[in-house]
Amino acid sequence: MIEELLPAGVRVAEAFRDLDDEPVYPGEESAAAQAVESRRREFVTARWCAREALAQLGVPPGPILRGERREPVWPAGVVGSITHCAGYRGAAVADAGHLASLGIDAETHAPLPEGVLEAVTVPAERPRLAALAVQDSSVCWDRLLFSAKESVYKAWFPLARRMLGFDEAELTFDPAAAVFRARLLVTGPVSGFTGRWLVKDGLVLTAVTVNAAPAPR
Secondary structure, X not given: OHXXXXXXXXXXXXXXXXXXXXXXXXXXXXXXXXXXXXXXXXXXXXXXXXXXHHXXXXXXXXXXXXXXXXXXXXXXXEEEEEEXXXXXEEEEEEEOOOEEEEEEEEEXXXXXXXXXXXXXXXXXXXXXXHHHHHHOOOOOHXXXXXXXXXXXXXXXXXXXXXXXXXXXXXXEEEOOOOEEEEEEOOOOOOOEEEEEXXXXXXXXXXXXXXXXXXOOO
């Protein structure tokens, strides 16, 4: 499903249930050692998706380790993103000569728990979400915003190498085009992102891609 949101050249692999018989990949044991069994299965399946996507780029299998902020460390020359939620695991990767960064996120399509909205929004976003809910009540706009900000962060971190808080990006949505735009409220390598979103089969999916700079002539 996530491929519907991504440009040509991005390779994707997905799973809608965990691979119960798949072992932890050699070299990734420490990342899953402290996890309860359900989280261990989630980790294994998501990493399996990542290797399946990498194989489509011709990258041989290998461990995908965690970086300083628990982000996946991709092979040289590759950018990518991993996501997981109840009933979905997915990964997307691309050649770094094609994209400078990308971020994907999947969430269960349901309203955010009480009190979370205030923690993940800036004040200007809240009335806009309320107006969108009146316009189209079939979309959980609060959950969509949460997912979009997750995708924004995943695209931001490889470029800036620092955290981005929920209060450091302001989002707007174009329902007709199924597009969102993020204006960053901090200085950094980019001032904003444009992403796409999809609500399908009980899931909210979002994706952000950043084109690589043209090669010098």
